[in-house]
Amino acid sequence: MAGLHKSDFKNPVVNWIDTRLPVFTMMQKxxxxxxxxxxxxxxxxxxxxxxxxxxxxxxxxxxxxxNYTPHVTMAFDSVERIMRDVNYGWMLRYAHAxxxxxxxxxxxxxxxxGLYYGSYxxxxxLLWMLGVVILLLMMATAFMGYVLPWGQMSYWGATVxxxxxxxxxxxxxxxxxxxxxxxxxxxxxxxxxxxxxxxxPFVLVGVIFLHxxxxxxxxxxxxxxIDVKSEQDTLPFHPxxxxxxxxxxxxxxxxxxxxxxxxxxxxxxxDNYIQANPLVxxxxxxxxxxxxxxxxxxxxxxxKLGGVSMMFGAIAVLFVLPWLDTSPVRSxxxxxxxxxxxxxxxxxxxxxxxxxxxxPEGAWVTIGRLATLYYFLHFLVILPxxxxxxxxxxxxxxxxxxxxxxxxxxxxxTAKPMEKV
Amino acid sequence: MADSMxxxxxxxxxxxxxxxxxxxxxxxxxxxxxxxxxxVGAIVWPLVDSMNPAADVLALSSTEVTLTPIEAGQAxxxxxxxxxxxxxxxxxxxxxxxxxxxxxALIDPQADSARVKAGHDQWLVVIxxxxxxxxxxxxxxxxxxxxxxxxxxxxCHGSQYxxxxxxxxxxxxxxxxxxxxxxxxxxxxxxx
Numbered sequence: 045m046a047g048l049h050k051s052d053f054k055n056p057v058v059n060w061i062d063t064r065l066p067v068f069t070m071m072q073k074x075x076x077x078x079x080x081x082x083x084x085x086x087x088x089x090x091x092x093x094x095x096x097x098x099x100x101x102x103x104x105x106x107x108x109x110x111n112y113t114p115h116v117t118m119a120f121d122s123v124e125r126i127m128r129d130v131n132y133g134w135m136l137r138y139a140h141a142x143x144x145x146x147x148x149x150x151x152x153x154x155x156x157x158g159l160y161y162g163s164y165x166x167x168x169x170l171l172w173m174l175g176v177v178i179l180l181l182m183m184a185t186a187f188m189g190y191v192l193p194w195g196q197m198s199y200w201g202a203t204v205x206x207x208x209x210x211x212x213x214x215x216x217x218x219x220x221x222x223x224x225x226x227x228x229x230x231x232x233x234x235x236x237x238x239x240x241x242x243x244x245p246f247v248l249v250g251v252i253f254l255h256x257x258x259x260x261x262x263x264x265x266x267x268x269x270i271d272v273k274s275e276q277d278t279l280p281f282h283p284x285x286x287x288x289x290x291x292x293x294x295x296x297x298x299x300x301x302x303x304x305x306x307x308x309x310x311x312x313x314x315d316n317y318i319q320a321n322p323l324v325x326x327x328x329x330x331x332x333x334x335x336x337x338x339x340x341x342x343x344x345x346x347x348k349l350g351g352v353s354m355m356f357g358a359i360a361v362l363f364v365l366p367w368l369d370t371s372p373v374r375s376x377x378x379x380x381x382x383x384x385x386x387x388x389x390x391x392x393x394x395x396x397x398x399x400x401x402x403x404p405e406g407a408w409v410t411i412g413r414l415a416t417l418y419y420f421l422h423f424l425v426i427l428p429x430x431x432x433x434x435x436x437x438x439x440x441x442x443x444x445x446x447x448x449x450x451x452x453x454x455x456x457x458t459a460k461p462m463e464k465v
Numbered sequence: 466m467a468d469s470m471x472x473x474x475x476x477x478x479x480x481x482x483x484x485x486x487x488x489x490x491x492x493x494x495x496x497x498x499x500x501x502x503x504x505v506g507a508i509v510w511p512l513v514d515s516m517n518p519a520a521d522v523l524a525l526s527s528t529e530v531t532l533t534p535i536e537a538g539q540a541x542x543x544x545x546x547x548x549x550x551x552x553x554x555x556x557x558x559x560x561x562x563x564x565x566x567x568x569x570a571l572i573d574p575q576a577d578s579a580r581v582k583a584g585h586d587q588w589l590v591v592i593x594x595x596x597x598x599x600x601x602x603x604x605x606x607x608x609x610x611x612x613x614x615x616x617x618x619x620x621c622h623g624s625q626y627x628x629x630x631x632x633x634x635x636x637x638x639x640x641x642x643x644x645x646x647x648x649x650x651x652x653x654x655x656x657x
Contacts, residue, residue, distance in 0.1 A: 230547050232519065
């Protein structure tokens with residue numbers, strides 16, 4: 045396929061480059077004129093917000109690394125030095141630490157958006173699965189990053205989480221020793237976590253590239269969950285959605301700034317301002333808020349291997365979600381029962397988050413078990429069955445139709461399955 | 466790696482248009498693929514093994530403890546291989562409690578006699594790491610909670626251990642581990 049690209053760009057420098065490496069043409073195609081459903085609501089901002097957030101994390105992280113020392117005797121002090129002595133060090137660290145929380149807020153909303161509007165359904169299964177990989181990578185990165193300041197929560201969080209792998213029969217203990225590079229969480233562990241914490245965000249960039257590439261093949265889902273039928277249903281990405289995303293980014297940055305400048309320790313545990321002590325476990329070990337629902341699932345099962353399996357299973361079910369949900373209708377807007385159960389799931393996950401933050405005593409144990417039960421029931425039983433039983437509302441003929449008036453067609457015309465499934 | 470995946474003779478389509486017939490090319494692909502897999506493994510293993518405990522970490526593997534300052538009923542924490550080790554001087558009552566338990570009542574059945582050195586049953590030496598998820602159980606300091614069975618109580622997820630360091634209440638699945646140790650004299654032990 046040798047041959048120069050025929051470029052339409054007028055600027056001679058741009059044209060010269062584009063002829064040899066058509067990156068300008070690609071950007072124009074994928075982000076300029078890219079046909080995008082015209083009925084997006086603001087929930088479709090969150091992918092772009094996550095992208096912005098990742099860039100903030102990488103930028104602040106690179107500069108933090110210039111002043112951080114990954115050694116058990118110096119790590120804690122080097123972080124305090126960043127806070128007190130390094131110019132704007134406090135801002136870099138608070139932006140990075142709160143950036144992690146913002147990243148999970150944005151990503152969780154992005155995921156629940158996908159759940160509500162059925163964005164995981166054909167033909168977007170692979171797009172969704174890449175998203176689950178992104179979530180796993182984010183969790184690994186966040187976990188290792190939290191260890192780096194070497195406070196008490198860093199140390200004991202690392203101890204508890206790495207010990208999860210000791211639940212694996214036969215080889216568990218060898219795996220834990222291998223993860224630690226010793227017989228407890230210690231300097232070798234801190235060193236490798238720093239190395240991997242620096243590496244994984246770039247792996248994330250790679251997987252996100254695939255996520256977006258897959259998105260640009262299938263095209264975006266939309267609040268109605270029906271396919272784009274004609275050019276009438278779309279708008280060029282620029283300027284319509286670049287502007288809409290910009291509005292969201294402004295709001296996002298306001299929230300982020302309020303956190304960083306007015307409540308920088310809102311999400312952090314005070315114990316992490318005590319240097320790690322391998323001989324004293326803090327009275328209560330609580331993970332960062334974004335892990336709480338999973339932590340609650342872990343603790344709801346009174347068996348070590350069972351708890352660990354359920355915790356990882358909570359994410360594993362997301363991988364196969366496109367095949368668990370048997371309904372051909374995407375958007376919850378047209379699924380009266382699913383719409384209610386979606387909110388039950390949201391409540392269950394929030395309840396799990398609260399359970400994870402409390403000692404496993406009294407009512408919290410019961411709530412945790414019920415919510416865990418519902419979580420798995422929702423994905424493994426309800427979704428497969430509901431798709432067969434539920435009677436969806438009539439779908440609009442096209443994205444444009446409800447907008448330009450006319451409403452849904454009579455039932456007979458819409459009784460046929462929505463799309464090629 | 467791609468080679469080794471497509472090298473299975475029965476699945477390749479080109480090279481043997483007649484169907485399932487195995488050709489010389491299939492054999493070569495299989496051998497080349499297997500060779501590549503071995504080569505990749507040989508390169509990856511040093512990388513993986515470099516993450517295992519290094520020689521200097523392994524070298525710090527024994528600790529000596531003098532027992533004379535520990536009164537009956539007291540316990541101390543020493544560090545061995547970066548882990549806390551509990552050395553507890555048990556009272557006769559505690560020893561009796563530990564010995565009298567029926568093995569069938571235990572989560573991880575083990576006789577007390579198997580967890581102490583013969584003739585030194587007042588000394589209990591266990592690794593002070595909860596077998597659930599690695600927290601350090603409370604119970605060494607006089608002010609600590611020792612749980613219902615008078616041993617140790619883990620603050621993280623509520624596991625409880627008895628005066629022999631055996632788990633009596635979950636979620637921990639196993640007894641506190643007994644490290645390898647020996648009495649050098651009656652008042653001195655060497656752990657590791």
